[in-house]
Amino acid sequence: MNDKQHTIKAPVTVSGIGLHTGVQATMTFCPAPVGHGYQFQRMDLPDKPIVVADVDNVVDLSRGTTIEQNGARVNTVEHTLAALVGLQIDNVLIKLDGPEPPIMDGSSYQFIQALEDAGLEEQNALRNFYEIPSEIRFVDNGRAVELAALPLNDYRLTVMVDYNSPVLGSQHASLTDISQFKHDISSSRTFCFLHELEALYKQNLIKGGDLSNAIVVVDRVVSEDELTELATMLGKPKVAVKKEGILNNVDLRYKNEPARHKLLDLVGDLALVGRPLKGQILAARPGHAANVAFAKKIKKKMMEANSSPVPHYDPTREPVMDINQIMQVLPHRYPFLLIDKVIHLDDTSVASIKNVTINEPFFVGHYPGNPVFPGVLQVEAMAQTGGILVLNTVPDPENYTPYFVGIENCRFRRMVKPGDTVVFKCWLLAPVKRGIAKMRGQAFVNGKVVMEAEMSAAIVRKDA
Structure with missing residues (x-):
């Protein structure tokens, strides 16, 4: 893991439609100074308000993580934040001219590409890691969800999911080194089951959803009439599926792509703690609500530790100035x-x-x-x-x-x-x-x- 803080060398822009709002948006990553962290700026609103990427600013978890501050809201921030964490970028101002970052292909990979095109720049300050001091656990017995953070001088994550589905079944995904995020995790796309797609559509969500930016898992036999209705809902001339499988027979990038995407979401949601983490994260059946509740527990521990003004000194780390x-x-x-x-x-x-x-x-x-x-x-x-x-x-x-x-x-x-x-x-x-x-x-x-x-x-x- 990097010891020094990093930003990007130059602004870089991506554009596309928002997954849930369906609004076309342009998002520009901009260099930021030491200690700035991740901040969104709504360029389309009066006074261009700032929304800090902080777990205390989370206001909605309807199939994504939404933050709000200063009267401004930013929807579905997790894929953007995951890309920044995955590249170990600490300080960025994210200018956005709409309510939601573009969904791109449903993963973080295109954000990764843009950020690498801009170039990374080391800054003259050490990263302010929060090292998990002892076990921190979140449990939701009603949903059989459990997340735990354990002490470790590194950042590793393991996710296990069980969808009780003949198509997906039980899956797990691991990240043993954050440097592997780009190649092993970032291209995993968002997904949902067919019954969830229909419910989300009725809730006026996924307005920007498309088979090019999301995987739809079909875990039951679908009639031709239903396929016709789905095609109309998705704005497609025709959709198809082979019995049980993936709508339009889209090929998965990985056999366990859904589990990898759940890990991607977890990385993005935990970024809302506000500091890079050192610890072993274990998650069983995570989702945005559980991720955010878990992040709040971690931040609470972090703030309690921060009550002491003593700077942490690790003689094994390279100094800012020798x-x-x-x-x-x-x-x-x-x-x-x-x-x-x-x-x-x-x-x-x-x-x-x-x-x-x-x-x-x-x-x-x-x-x-x-x-x-x-x-x-x-x-x-x-x-x-x-x-x-x-x-x-x-x-x-x-x-x-x-x-x-x-x-x-x-x-x-x-x-x-x-x-x-x-x-x-x-x-x-x-x-x-x-x-x-x-x-x-x-x-x-x-x-x-x-x-x-x-x-x-x-x-x-x-x-x-």
């Missing part, structure tokens, strides 16, 4: 360069690491019999961390120098000693104005706050 990259930005050098690497950086926050060792030059004279990391140098290390953040607000940071002009409410909570790893976190308290940044910082050792302060900094051009 010491060489830091020295390209900050003017400090030994013995006054006091941070070792940057592990997170976005438009409003930064996190860095300082490994405290007995070999630090100040330990020679600062309490040599009981070495303690000097508080004033902790402040300096935090200031250097904040300097990385404010320099990130200008397009050419190498031409600027950060100078700290104020410090307030500084508190030292615990002693820091050799052997400790200090995690510094700084975040902007307000947008940078006239080159002045106001930020708050905290330092952590073993998840506990050791110092905190509010700081003001000015960024000044070197040639000024």
Whole structure:
């Protein structure tokens, strides 16, 4: 899995009819900054409102997942989101001039092709994974549905379905590595049974449904009169089926294509959690309602974990900036360069690491019999961390120098000693104005706050 966040290099557009609304729409994927996530923008509505792809915005699950925010609604988002997750794209603005993304061929593959044509671009921030900490389970006994998320340092999904149908029977599909999504899952098309097709049509849904963008499973003998009615309903001169099978005798792309499409839907629906996941997902007879209920349980656990402000530090992951990259930005050098690497950086926050060792030059004279990391140098290390953040607000940071002009409410909570790893976190308290940044910082050792302060900094051009 990618460690760094990604967006796309350039806008790319797809067009087509919406599955349920039947409305022709054009959808444009646009590059977006670090931390943006997935957002839809209804270009056809006044003020062009934004709809964030979030499970809390789900308002309808009638044969698809519909989200709504700011008075705007976007139908059937799961195939679009699945393509983005499958390519490990984190940040995209999706401009849409209608109520529903185009259904294309009923799968995610044409979205994948368009996004790859645009090109993927790595961004200067680590992906904010949510790692499943312990088993999370959703059960709907009435529908014999069960979904579970288990801890795993990867993202794997297994889906089992049982349609009690002589045509499909029991099926399962697995994704052992997200990189396999494009080739193994993305081209699996949406499907329904004949009796569902008729019911959906009567509910004024699937207005854009067509045998070119959906598989219709016929699990009973159909008379010629019924076939004629179906042809009229679908706007076709004629439809056919060999006893029990697939309407119009369409060939399946995979023997277990329906199970693979259920996995595709699950990937798309779980994207609504809002962060890339690490875990093993097991699903028995999933559907959109169960997927979304499951996603809400995962998000609840995630938000509970987020109540702690401590940045997660995994020493095995590649940093956003190593010491060489830091020295390209900050003017400090030994013995006054006091941070070792940057592990997170976005438009409003930064996190860095300082490994405290007995070999630090100040330990020679600062309490040599009981070495303690000097508080004033902790402040300096935090200031250097904040300097990385404010320099990130200008397009050419190498031409600027950060100078700290104020410090307030500084508190030292615990002693820091050799052997400790200090995690510094700084975040902007307000947008940078006239080159002045106001930020708050905290330092952590073993998840506990050791110092905190509010700081003001000015960024000044070197040639000024």
